[in-house]
Amino acid sequence: MNLDQRIDAFVKLGEFIKQFSRTEFEKNNNILHNELFFDGFKHQIKLANEHNGWFSKNNISFALKGWSKSLTFNNINQWLSKYNFNNINTQSVAIIMAGNIPLVGFHDFLAVLISGHHVIVKQSSNDMQLLPFLAKYLETVEPGFKGKISFTTEKLEGFDAVIATGSDNTARYFEYYFKDKPSIIRKNRNSVAVIQGQETERDFEALSEDIFRYYGLGCRNVSKLFVPKNYNFDDFFKGLYNWHPIINQAKYANNYDYNKAVYLMSEFDMLENGFLMIKEDKSYASPIATLFYEYYHDIKEIQSKLDEDKDNIQCVVSKGFSEKEVEFGKTQNPSLWDYADGVDTIAFLLKI
Secondary structure, rough: OOOHHHHHHHHHHHHHHHOOOOOOOOOOOOOHHHHHHHHHHHHHHHHHEEEEOOOOOOHHHHHHHHHHHHOOOOHHHHHHHHOOOOOOOOOOOEEEEEOOOOOOOHHHHHHHHOOOEEEEEEOOOOOOOHHHHHHHHHHHHHHHOOOOOOOOOOOOOOOOEEEEOOOOOHHHHHHHHOOOEEEEOOOOEEEEOOOOOOOOHHHHHHHHHHHHHHHHHHOOOEEEEEEEEOOOOOHHHHHHHHHHHHHOOOHHHHHHHHHHHHHHHOOOOEEEOOEEEEEOOOOOOOOEEEEEEEEEOOHHHHHHHHHHHHHHHHEEOOOOOOOOOOOOOOOOOOOOOHHHHHOOOHHHHHHH
């Protein structure tokens, strides 16, 4: 199986996934092997939601929509064009996946297989339903993948390299346990937004997507704002109002009520609008239904701080703040070449 065949298989997978990119699924009778897989994947989506209340049908469809847009011939070829895939030394690569958002480990899965390696997947118990089914579809459209994809719930064995994603605590364990293997070890990261004062209500409407999508559980979700001293939050709250139905989700509402009670009992100063609390805090990782903010006096000060703390930050959302900024509303739409933690996964896989 050559690179062109692997690319073609993932393009077909993207076409299959596209049918589920809206909450009202649209069956396309021209999709290869749809008679075998369409109803089955509908059922897996239902099971994923029942197993994990954070995986709403809307959020699963949003994740699938993103992957259906990425898995096109043009996108994949643009992504891979700078690499040399000749003389690949095929290895078995273990992936330890997080489970905070639907299919969060799919990029690693894609990168390992598109590079010509075998993959051993250890999934999070929070996200067990979707990927194995998609792997079966992949093996059906391209039988060359059979025997190259395996899933395990047991201790990892028989691997040559590892990609592991977890918390800061588990990362220390991973670094020790995998010290003798080539590895990418990912830790906690958060995303921030730099507000400069000239943003419009429409900018904040876009920013609300970065804050609330996946209930704020992803590393690309904005969890903290940097705002000018004495900033007025009125326009910010107006822009966010379109997400107010989120409070009707029971797990989110429970977190909102709990954290609000904690802040009130602790007599912390905060602002809230019925579905989000904002609190002045120097930390980057805020609890669910809470956004931290920090004041700054001049733009150079905040540029220096973010550069100093870059290992804790996934995305910086802003408008005209830096060359590496992400536009408002775009954090949950990364390109294939937007690597987590800035670590080039394909370059790593080509060296092992």
